[in-house]
Amino acid sequence: MMDVSKEVWLQLFGRLHPALLHVPIGALVALACLELAALLPRVPRLPGGVRGVLLALTTVSAIVTASSGWLLGEEFGYSEQAFVWHRALGIAFATTLTVATLAAAFGMGRTYGTLLVLALVLVVPTGHNGATLTHGADFLTEPLREAQPPEPEPADGPSSVAEASELTAESGTDGAPDSRDAPAVARSEPAAAPAGDDSVARAGSEAAYADTVAPILEARCGMCHSDRRQKGKLALHEPSALLAGGYSGPVLVPGDAAASELVRRIRLPLDDEEHMPPPSKPQPTEAEIAAIERWIDAGAPFGAAFDAPAETPDSPPASDESSPTDEAPTTDEASRSDAPGSATPKLAVPRPAPVAPVAALRAIHVHVETLDPTAELLWIDFAAVPAADDASAREHLEPLADFVLELSLAGTAITDALLPELAAMPRLERLDLGGTACTAEGLAALRAAPSLRSLNLTGLAIGDAALPALAGMPALRKVYLWDTGVTPGGLDDLARTRPELTVVNGMPGPDEPLETEAPPRLVATPSLDAVNTTCPVSGNPVDPRYQVVHEGKVVGFCCADCPARFWANPDAYPLGP
Amino acid sequence: MRFIQLYMRGWDAHNNLPKEIRDQSLAVDRPQAALIADLKRRGLLDDTLVVWAGEFGRTVYSQGQLTETNYGRDHHPRCFTIWLAGGGIRPGITFGRTDDFSYNIVEDPVDVHDLHATLLHVLGFDHERLTYRHEGRDFRLTDVFGKVRHELLA
Numbered sequence: 003m004m005d006v007s008k009e010v011w012l013q014l015f016g017r018l019h020p021a022l023l024h025v026p027i028g029a030l031v032a033l034a035c036l037e038l039a040a041l042l043p044r045v046p047r048l049p050g051g052v053r054g055v056l057l058a059l060t061t062v063s064a065i066v067t068a069s070s071g072w073l074l075g076e077e078f079g080y081s082e083q084a085f086v087w088h089r090a091l092g093i094a095f096a097t098t099l100t101v102a103t104l105a106a107a108f109g110m111g112r113t114y115g116t117l118l119v120l121a122l123v124l125v126v127p128t129g130h131n132g133a134t135l136t137h138g139a140d141f142l143t144e145p146l147r148e149a150q151p152p153e154p155e156p157a158d159g160p161s162s163v164a165e166a167s168e169l170t171a172e173s174g175t176d177g178a179p180d181s182r183d184a185p186a187v188a189r190s191e192p193a194a195a196p197a198g199d200d201s202v203a204r205a206g207s208e209a210a211y212a213d214t215v216a217p218i219l220e221a222r223c224g225m226c227h228s229d230r231r232q233k234g235k236l237a238l239h240e241p242s243a244l245l246a247g248g249y250s251g252p253v254l255v256p257g258d259a260a261a262s263e264l265v266r267r268i269r270l271p272l273d274d275e276e277h278m279p280p281p282s283k284p285q286p287t288e289a290e291i292a293a294i295e296r297w298i299d300a301g302a303p304f305g306a307a308f309d310a311p312a313e314t315p316d317s318p319p320a321s322d323e324s325s326p327t328d329e330a331p332t333t334d335e336a337s338r339s340d341a342p343g344s345a346t347p348k349l350a351v352p353r354p355a356p357v358a359p360v361a362a363l364r365a366i367h368v369h370v371e372t373l374d375p376t377a378e379l380l381w382i383d384f385a386a387v388p389a390a391d392d393a394s395a396r397e398h399l400e401p402l403a404d405f406v407l408e409l410s411l412a413g414t415a416i417t418d419a420l421l422p423e424l425a426a427m428p429r430l431e432r433l434d435l436g437g438t439a440c441t442a443e444g445l446a447a448l449r450a451a452p453s454l455r456s457l458n459l460t461g462l463a464i465g466d467a468a469l470p471a472l473a474g475m476p477a478l479r480k481v482y483l484w485d486t487g488v489t490p491g492g493l494d495d496l497a498r499t500r501p502e503l504t505v506v507n508g509m510p511g512p513d514e515p516l517e518t519e520a521p522p523r524l525v526a527t528p529s530l531d532a533v534n535t536t537c538p539v540s541g542n543p544v545d546p547r548y549q550v551v552h553e554g555k556v557v558g559f560c561c562a563d564c565p566a567r568f569w570a571n572p573d574a575y576p577l578g579p
Numbered sequence: 580m581r582f583i584q585l586y587m588r589g590w591d592a593h594n595n596l597p598k599e600i601r602d603q604s605l606a607v608d609r610p611q612a613a614l615i616a617d618l619k620r621r622g623l624l625d626d627t628l629v630v631w632a633g634e635f636g637r638t639v640y641s642q643g644q645l646t647e648t649n650y651g652r653d654h655h656p657r658c659f660t661i662w663l664a665g666g667g668i669r670p671g672i673t674f675g676r677t678d679d680f681s682y683n684i685v686e687d688p689v690d691v692h693d694l695h696a697t698l699l700h701v702l703g704f705d706h707e708r709l710t711y712r713h714e715g716r717d718f719r720l721t722d723v724f725g726k727v728r729h730e731l732l733a
Contacts, residue, residue, distance in 0.1 A: 436621060458622035482622035508620050 009282060016073030020136070023071070026064035026099070027125055029056055034122050037115070057106055061099040068096040071132075079226050079233030080135065088131035095124045211241075211304045215297045219244075222279055222286045238264075241304045256302035259295035268294075303354065303376050355380055355405035363398050366390075379407040379429065390414040396423055403427045410434035412458065418444025425450040434458040436482070442467035449474040458482040466492030473499045484508045532558025538575035539564040590633060593651035594643040615664050625666045628701055632661035639681040658684045661694070667701035669733045692725030700727040 033056040040047045071092055075085060102117035133141065140147070219227075219238045226233040227248075229240070236248025247253050253264040260266075267278035268291055279285060286294075297303075354377035363370050368390075369383040380402060384390050395416050399406065406427050411420075412434045421444050424430060431453050442464040448454060454477050459468070465487035472481055473496060483493075484507055493505055535544050537560035544558030550565045551557070552572060559565050568575050587607065592599040611631060618624040636659025637652035644650060658677045664670065676686040689697075696706040699720065706725055710717040 434622065456622075460621045482620070484620035506619060506622065508616075 012073050013077050013282070016070050016075075016077055019067060019070040019074045022063065022067040023129075023132070026060050026067055026095075027129070029060040029063060030099070030118075030121055030125065032056060033060060034118060037118065053106065057099075057103050061096075061103045064096040064099045068092050078231065080231050081233060081235065082135075082231060084131045084134040084139070085231075088128060088135065091124055091128035091131065095121060095128050098124060211297065211302075214293050218286060218290045218294060222284065222290070225283070226279075244302075254298060254302055257299065259298040262298050265291070265295055265298065301376055354378055356401055359398065359401040363402075366394075366398075368398070373407055378405055380405045381408040382406055383410040384414050385410060385412065388413050388415070390416065392416050392420045395420055399423070399427075404429065406430050408432040410458075411438060412436040414438060416440070418447070421445065421447040422450075424448065425454075427451070427453075429453055431477075432456040432458075435462065436460040438462065440464075442471065445471040446474070449476075451475065451477070453477055456480045459486055460484045462486050464488075469493075469496045472496060472503070478503060480504045480506070482506045530556060532556050534558055534577050536578050537561075537564055538577050539567050541578070591654075592637075593653065595649055596641075596643075596651045597648055618665070624664070627665045628667065628698065629664040630661065630698065631663075633659065635659055636681075655682075657682060658688075663698075663731065665701075667732055669731060672731075674728075674731060687730070689728055689731075690724065692721045693728050695721050696725035696727045697731055701732065 033053070036048050036052070036056070039045050071089070075089055098117050098121045102114055102121060105113040105117060138144075216239075223238045225231075227236050227238040229237060229243075232248070234249045236253065237243035237246075238253075244254055245252070247263075251263070253262060255261040264278075267276055268286060270277040272281050272285075355372070360370050360380070363382065367386045369381075369385065371381045371383075373379040373381055382399070382402070384395070390411070391414070395411065395414070399409075400423070403423070403426065407429055409424070409427075409430060409432070413436070415438075416435075417439050418441055421440065424433060425448050430451060433448075433451075433454060433456070436458050437460070440459075440462055445459075445464065445468050448457070449471060454475055457472070457475070457478060457480075460482050461484075462468075463486070466489055468486070469488065469492050472478060478500075479502065481503060483505055488507065493507065496503065496505065530549075532544050532546060532549055533555045534557060536542065537544055538557065540560050542560035545560050546558060548559040548562060548565055549556050550559070550569060552568075555577075557568070557577060559568065587603075589599065589603050615624065615629065618627055618629070635654050635656040638655040640652070641650040642653050658681065674687055675684060675689055677683060678685045699706040699709065706719065706721045706727070710719055712718075
């Protein structure tokens, strides 16, 4: 294990590189100017001593600069082309000057001169590549580009369905680091990660990436793993980079933080060789690590503002803020869904439900509720909108077809015409059509519904004609048929073909046995009958209404007055037969 | 989550009990059965939690004038009965027993905090994690008590 303080000294020396580099350049230019000037008439040649001093200064400072540059490159782990060139050229520069010094010392004038010119020439590409590392490749021409009119920016919307009503402005922006900051010297203290307690608590939610995780990664990892430099070929500044991973493979397993390399490395002991971030750098706090873990365990959702990589060319766009009139290709989803009867098919790429269609529904007082933390599954209830008809329901539900788990259209004005669209919803499990105008013929369309487990048809005038359609619904497990006109005979037939289907057809009538339980079991089971038949006080026959429990025995008396007398002095009245 | 409370008075009969209890029971017995039946028929019972409860029970012994038609019962907090129906609750069971004098609980007591924990569980909350802030401190609805009674759940 390296001595930490020695490593720090080397880092400090390395960080002097941007300052030290000015010395050899300045000295070299001065030397070259003096040598060139000597070629002009009447300008004296450079005295050997002066040449020696300047040359020594240039060469020594070049070697020192190259050494500090080498250490700086080690600390930062640059990997881009500019760095590779800069390092090579810088070494060449120092070497050229060293040889030039030797040449001058041995009096080889022409060699010396050539090498001096070569060193001068090398300054340009070396310096340019070095400056590219700190200031960016287009630093020199940036003012030209900024003089042109700016392009329109894409609108940033709320990043999640759950936050749509709050319309927070903070969400939706990519956590990309500033590309113009000089990283080496200016960022000696990375910005404190902004994750406070509240945002950590929300780390499993859909807004977690932009608000919480991206700033943490930027602050704790961005110095070496960003769009500017990728140590180990790993960048962590944007979703595609996070998902792509680095030299040794992916670093994220969405849904499983413990299996993610990112988390493994953070959680290693500080002195482990593979621990990240390096021990000399500021470490993430426990809250920050927990936030990242929670976000990964929630499936590493990136929020609606980010385009998750599409798996197939014809899959619906991920962060869909399309207007309700856009057609969502539901047929693609239906064909990709699992076999009928299996669990709710997952979308190919997990993503939250689009915000604008949900907001449009809520604006017409339809109840929309998210059912899972990643806002993928929706419960939509049209209870407050009895006037909803096929057209408005279709218009509002189409963009959300992939996301609906539970849908209630009970009491609305929809008809059979809407049912094929409902059947195409790949994850629809519970559907309530009670009190609508749907008919037995229309219900046949629901046979295509891949996930439909529970269907409520109360009040529909369908009768036994609907039962074959029910029998043909592969995933159906529960159906409510009260007040539909089905006959017990029809239900018997249905029970034969689909024994696992539970039918709720009203409450059991008086002829059917009620759900009962065993009669209460008395904890203590002494009989409540009196142990005697004649009153111990009067000798008259016992009246069972007058009893006293005495010493664990039930004693009967003949009238209302005897119990008091007995109780006052029990021993005076021994019990008879 | 929608919440409806129906508050019914008139059960605190410290006297005139025979008439009052009869009137109260007539008013509530069939409607509560019809409510459950309607919810079940329409497929809403799985999504609805019905809780029928009071604040304490009545004593087994009487108080008041103690005539045939005019007597009453006093408050009795040590044991009382409520019923639950709906989503998540096991139907058709009785849970817990009192002694022969309806005075103490002898079997399967369900503390009020246990009841709250179970209700919150049925509604999807972990009663130990749901907190609210009041006057600068965090409180739990079950304070430091209560455990979910899984015997009551379906």
